[in-house]
Structure formats: C-alpha cells, structure tokens
Amino acid sequence: MSDRPFRLHDTLTGKVKELIPLEPRHLKFYSCGPTVYSYAHIGNFRSFLTADLVVRTAKAIGWDVTWVSNITDVGHLTMDDMADAGGEDKLEGALRSKEGERFHNVWELAEYYAAAYLEDWQRLNLTEPDIRPKATQHVREQILAAESLIKSGHAYETSSGVYFSVESRPDYGKLSGNTDRESLIRGARDVVTDETKRDPADFAIWKKDEKHLMQWFSPYGWGFPGWHIECSVMARAYLGDTLDLHSGGEDNIFPHHECEIAQSEALTGKPFANHWLHTRFLLVNGEKMSKSKGNFFTVRDLLSQGTHPLALRYALISGVYSKQLNFTLQTLEDAKRHVQRFEKALQLAESAQGDGPNVFGDSLDDLYDQALEAMLNDLNTAVALAKSIEGAKQITKESELNAASGEAAARFLDQINRLLGIVNSDYEAVAVKVEEAKPEPKADAAWVEAKIAERAAAKKAKDFALADAIRKEVTEAGVVLQDHPDGTTTWSVD
C-alpha cells in the first residue's frame, strides 16, 4: 500500500504525472500562503485546502512530509505586474484604507490579519504545516540572494532598485507559456513607469524606498524586498535547492511562480521544483468573486453567520481542484447535510455496545480504500467524498451498533477524517465561537421552555391538536422543536 503511485497534475508539463519525491517517501512541499493585508476569502482557502489535501494524502500512504507554507507580510505590491513593482505595498494600502484606521502601524496590521488567517485555518480543520515562515523574518537571505544574482549577472542595480534580468534566462516563460517576447513587452508597456530598467519585462528583487513603512538597510540603501524573491528564499532555506512540489492558486502561475523559477534556478543552477500544482479559481454564482460584484465571501463572514466550519470545508473541496468550482449558498446547504450525516454516524459508533459480529464485514475498509485511491488519482475529492458518504450511509442505516461493528465504524470515520478532514468531532471550541456570533434568538429561553412543558402536558392528555398548535406557535417564533425517543423535547433557533 505504501508504494501506490500518487498522481497529480503538473503545470510545467501540462500533464497528470506521478509525484516522485527526490528522497523516497519524503515529500518536500512548499505552498504559497496569503498576503496578510485583509481577511482571507473562501477562494484563498480553496487553494490552501488543496495543499492540505496533498499533505493528508501523502501521509495516508505512509510518506513523511515537510510542508512549508509562508505568510507574505511585506513587498506584495498592488501594481506588481510582470515587471515593474511600481505600485504601492498592499499592506501600506490597507493601512490607509478605512478598515486600516484602527491599526497604529503596518506591523500591527500584518500581525492582526496573520492571526486571523491562522484562526480561519484551524476552524476549517487544515493540517498544521511544519514551518510557517514570514517574509519579514527572511530579509537578510533575500538581500544575500540579490547580491548573488548581481554577481552572477542575472540581476543589476539601478537608481530605483535591483532588477532581475529576464533575458539572462532563456527558458523564462516555461511555466506559464508566456514565451512570446513581443506580447510580454506589449503587456508590460501600459503599466511600466520605471525607466531605469533595461527591459520592460525585468522584475524587482529589491526596491529602494526610504519612505516605505517597512524598510531594511541593504547594500543598495534603505528599501524592501520584492515579492517573488521571498518565496524563492524561504523555500530554499527550509527545503533545499530543489522542491518536490510547489503549489498555489492559478493566478500565481504568472508572474509569481514564473519569476520564482527564474530567480531560484539562476541562484542554484538546479531545477527549483519538480512538480507544480495550481488550484483553479472558485467562482461564486458563476462569476469570479469580487467586491464590486457583491459576491465576495470571507471565511469569517460565513462562519459568523452560523455556517458550520466543516460544512464550509466540505463545500470548498466538493469539486476537484483542477477545475473551477462554482460555489453557491446551495452548495453550502448541501454540504451541511453531509456533515450532519457524519456526526450522526460518529454518535452511533461511539454509543456502540454489546456482542455480535461486525455487520460491515470488509465493506467499510473497501470504501476507505476507494476514497484513498480517488485522492491518489489527482486529488479526486468528488469521488473520495462520494465514497465517504456511502460509508456513512451504511453506518447510519443501523439503528444501533454492537461493539465490533462500532469499532469498524469508528475506524472508518477516523480514516476518512484523517484523509479528508470532514468528520472531526473535536470541534467544541469552534462551535462555541460560532454560537456566540449567532444573532440573538427572537424568542427567550424561558418562554420556549414553558411552551415545551405546556406541550408535554397536552401530549400526555392526548390533546394532540393543542400540541400541534403549540409547535406551530413556536415555529412561527423561529424555534424548532425536536422530540426524542425518551420523551424529552429539545429546541434550537432556526
């Protein structure tokens, strides 16, 4: 089982190919994290979830994984086109915006959004990476890289900064297919403002800027590092010259990853990454998410509206990463039902007792195996989830389980949870937070309790017409009553 091939799409070759770690059974993986200038939206998390699923799948076949996922907290510019880095730093921009007013400085802003990001990460039940480097903690290495690139002739200094010479890398464009020089330059022309560059397509490694809110001293004076060099440097620092796998969103293909490749390979003379994985965009109601279209969802927005975190997770992985996924509120509703089914199955497994044979035989083991197989086949989450649900249905089909069956069910659910992260029962902390964020119930608890008692009395007297009238009354107040076999009634706010 440990030698089953793990097949993934590779952007560099455009094909699905086997993922083969340089060091057998030890995956060295770098995934691009967020720029912490705002709350992460659900599209950001779709791509982080792809990385999480790669790691889970690799571990499921017994591989060791060293996973590095960075946090970009400086240098990602709003006008950072293929070339110029002529815009303003995203973090500085955010500080000047309305939401930024509450922060004293850009460092505080970065720290705040980085913490929010980690909170979202945990709520959506992503695996914790081995290392989470921040760009600001690796400025020294970035300066050293700039010096080295200048020395080898791949970069040059001008009055405004240090630029990478695209011309020095004949294979520049191999990842994105943007190899047409004319079109590259034409694309750049509109936004290029820096006349000091030798070639419009050259991109910044270091920007000289004495007014920047985050600045460091370098051989080129005060300034800050370019966005692309951050990832090159951090990946190398923790994973070595050649990575087994590098991932990000599809928009990272160009310019970000293209530039990383150029810099890293110029620095080391070795291939930067053997496998490139990119997650397609998440669409909302058939369109790309954007604030202006009003279809923009952050993770916290949805969770604070009472969405179950695992339902959101389920919804975001319900389609394969290699195709655009259309997210709608209906998708979320559907996902909620699945999560409830898993919860129900888990309860059954936990309350199992008594003698008897395992009623499931090998069927649950087979389903888990099929789910794993689907994940090994280019992360086919849709099929893996279908198999998981089939297993959950087999479990919930039973009204109660004996000990042997309960053990089999618990093992299945645990395996599925480790693979897909959708059955986690250890969710109290999150659940409480979400509960707190819910709007106040329209009906007060004492009133509902009184109504329940009234209804119980009516039921006892077999006055079902009155009992139904009471149910109707509380329903209209937005309260849902649920009767249990033991005669008790619980309620929840709809």
Place this chain on the structure above:
RNA sequence: GGCGUCGUACCCAAGUGGCUAAGGGAAGGGUCUGCAAAACCCUCAUUCAGCAGUUCGAAUCUGCUCGGCGCCUCCA
C-alpha cells in the same frame, strides 16, 4: 491580440475510448414516529452545448461553430 480551461439531469458535481453515464442536494412516492424532525426504501439523463469526422465502438479522440470562465493587469 497571446496563453489556457470548461460546457454532463432542476441545482452542485465525477467519469475522458467499450458492462445498465458515480455521488449529493432538490422534487415526487413510501416505511417509521400521535404530529414534526431525523433515518431508511423507491422514482428521477436511451443521454453528455451544436455540427461534421476518426473508430467495430465516443460524453471520452480530431476539426469547426456557439457559449462560460480565467491568466497576460491587484487577486488563491
């Protein structure tokens, strides 16, 4: 203009050369529980945007047409 990707039922979404086109939601019918909820059972695409072609055989390959979406410009 350059590069790319997709078009499968009411909705979401697998399948990418060959048994009856996964799975879920919704909907309809049923079992069960006084009712409701949950759970369970049944039904729900002779058909895969359109046209032409390759093939013994195509949703799956090729060509064209139409349409969606994306990157090249801030974005995962």
